[in-house]
Amino acid sequence: MNKNDFNEGLLGFLDASPTPFHATLNMTMMLINAGFIKLEETQKWDLKEGSKYYVTRNDSSVIAFTYSGAKNYTMIGAHTDSPNLKLKPNPVIKEHGIVKFGVESYGGLLLNPWFDRDLSLAGRVSYLDSKDEIKDILIDVKKSIVTIPSLAIHLDDKANKDKTINKQTDICPILTTNSDFDFDEFLKWQLAKLNILDVKELYSSELSFYDTQQAAFVGLHDDFISSARLDNLLSCYVGLLSICSVESDKPMLFIASDHEEVGSESTSGAGGSFLENTLRRMFKDYDDYMSMIRSSVLISADNAHAIHPNFPTKHDKEHSPLLNKGAVIKINANQRYASNSTTISKFMNVARRLKEPYQQFVTRSDMGCGSTIGPITATRLGIETIDVGLPTLGMHSIRELCGSDDAFSLYKIVVGFKA
Numbered sequence: 001m002n003k004n005d006f007n008e009g010l011l012g013f014l015d016a017s018p019t020p021f022h023a024t025l026n027m028t029m030m031l032i033n034a035g036f037i038k039l040e041e042t043q044k045w046d047l048k049e050g051s052k053y054y055v056t057r058n059d060s061s062v063i064a065f066t067y068s069g070a071k072n073y074t075m076i077g078a079h080t081d082s083p084n085l086k087l088k089p090n091p092v093i094k095e096h097g098i099v100k101f102g103v104e105s106y107g108g109l110l111l112n113p114w115f116d117r118d119l120s121l122a123g124r125v126s127y128l129d130s131k132d133e134i135k136d137i138l139i140d141v142k143k144s145i146v147t148i149p150s151l152a153i154h155l156d157d158k159a160n161k162d163k164t165i166n167k168q169t170d171i172c173p174i175l176t177t178n179s180d181f182d183f184d185e186f187l188k189w190q191l192a193k194l195n196i197l198d199v200k201e202l203y204s205s206e207l208s209f210y211d212t213q214q215a216a217f218v219g220l221h222d223d224f225i226s227s228a229r230l231d232n233l234l235s236c237y238v239g240l241l242s243i244c245s246v247e248s249d250k251p252m253l254f255i256a257s258d259h260e261e262v263g264s265e266s267t268s269g270a271g272g273s274f275l276e277n278t279l280r281r282m283f284k285d286y287d288d289y290m291s292m293i294r295s296s297v298l299i300s301a302d303n304a305h306a307i308h309p310n311f312p313t314k315h316d317k318e319h320s321p322l323l324n325k326g327a328v329i330k331i332n333a334n335q336r337y338a339s340n341s342t343t344i345s346k347f348m349n350v351a352r353r354l355k356e357p358y359q360q361f362v363t364r365s366d367m368g369c370g371s372t373i374g375p376i377t378a379t380r381l382g383i384e385t386i387d388v389g390l391p392t393l394g395m396h397s398i399r400e401l402c403g404s405d406d407a408f409s410l411y412k413i414v415v416g417f418k419a
């Protein structure tokens, strides 16, 4: 594996994963290719030493692990969700000669960049089939079907000064001028394209809009990767490729959780029981379970803010991550990040040994600090944790930017890490 192959694969993964459901499905397919065996949470587990397994929850979170009897696990955690616009259950609004959609904003999304983009729709649809069974299916319309036009500057003289955006009224994507549009018929047509023709009733769906512009290298020397959902599919990809690369006798676990952007409080979020439930089934004896927890390390990987060259005062001068200068260790005295000097030193030691660069980030003392799944998982399980991330610009925009050297570098550190 070299950097170019790694990045090409990353671009493909970003484009094929418009929602956490699609990201999870794509990751499970890569895990199967790498020899991982599927486990069902609803069935009895009979784990064999020397084998590798994966399990999903809600089709939107996944855990993969090697199983060798060893207890000192290197765990890497990331999240599958990104801020976006989600379709409401009764989404169709017909007014002023236009059919448009009502949307909810999911997570802390930067709203401005959503205007004037060519958007498509993807997610999970639940329906009743001809045997009266409820089935779930993932759809991805792929084609640009809606857009959210800006208001012309002539009608908004404050547009470049103090623009505010109303989430209920200002960001409804527009679909068509044909007022005959029927949403259920539209969904049935999408299912028919997947050869699903026995739809008796459509019940519920979780559908999100996404930018159809594909992930791309940008910069004179392809210095940057520009894409939607770099936060946090970038870290998912690093974690996934890491666990797919290691030998099955190395104790390693990868978890990608949903709902981080809204606080992780769900069955498939890091605040839920998914990881703990899985680890307890791997280590049934409580003493074994606890010695595994206390001898393991979680690398919580979530993008970090690179210093923005146009807004340098937003960073602490001594802790300003640069693009293409390596993974960022995130530190916060108030435990918004779970890194401590012991886990940081372990990470630095591996990076030094591999001659990979690293940087340290502390937010300005007069500014608030974001958080990650790191402190949540550390609190729930009592596992020693380090928060790291790849330097990123435009976080939570519809299109984010990272350096093209950094993800491969973090991948090498994670593969080389020993808890």
Ligand code: ZN
Pocket: 079, 231, 232, 260, 302, 303
């Ligand atoms: Zn994130």
